[in-house]
Amino acid sequence: MARTPTRRRAHTEAADVAAAARALGRTTGHADFASLGAVGAVIRDRTGTTSREIVGRHLGPVLDYDRRRRTRLAETLWHWFAAGELLAPAADALSVHPNTVRQRLERVDDLLGPDWRTPEGRFHLHLALRLHRVAGPDRTTDPVADHGSAVAGR
Numbered sequence: 001m002a003r004t005p006t007r008r009r010a011h012t013e014a015a016d017v018a019a020a021a022r023a024l025g026r027t028t029g030h031a032d033f034a035s036l037g038a039v040g041a042v043i044r045d046r047t048g049t050t051s052r053e054i055v056g057r058h059l060g061p062v063l064d065y066d067r068r069r070r071t072r073l074a075e076t077l078w079h080w081f082a083a084g085e086l087l088a089p090a091a092d093a094l095s096v097h098p099n100t101v102r103q104r105l106e107r108v109d110d111l112l113g114p115d116w117r118t119p120e121g122r123f124h125l126h127l128a129l130r131l132h133r134v135a136g137p138d139r140t141t142d143p144v145a146d147h148g149s150a151v152a153g154r
């Protein structure tokens with residue numbers, strides 16, 4: 001009987017990793033906390049505190065703006081990163097003109113300041129977007145949530 005909590009924890013962790021991998025678009029292959037990189041390290045924090053702090057600090061103003069204005073800045077950022085930070089492929093994924101993507105990124109500049117455009121800033125923002133996606137935010141208010149819910153910040 002002493003092994004039951006250990007098995008239960010192992011099963012929960014495996015389910016968390018699988019859900020996170022799916023939320024990030026990984027549908028094949030092996031996944032564990034390490035293979036998810038920085039996201040895996042953060043979601044291993046079972047409380048979700050670290051994840052919420054990163055999302056709040058680096059993405060919070062964008063999410064607040066999207067909620068208040070019913071815009072798609074977070075979704076635009078998601079597709080822009082997925083497109084290798086190129087306007088045209090991001091625009092195609094969003095079914096908008098590349099100038100629309102450029103204008104949305106300029107709005108992000110207004111909300112986050114120019115530091116998000118630095119390599120370190122882009123890393124933090126991309127990590128925050130990935131954590132937000134993995135956390136399974138409320139789909140009724142979050143345009144980025146086109147995935148199953150997962151682990152961080154439950």
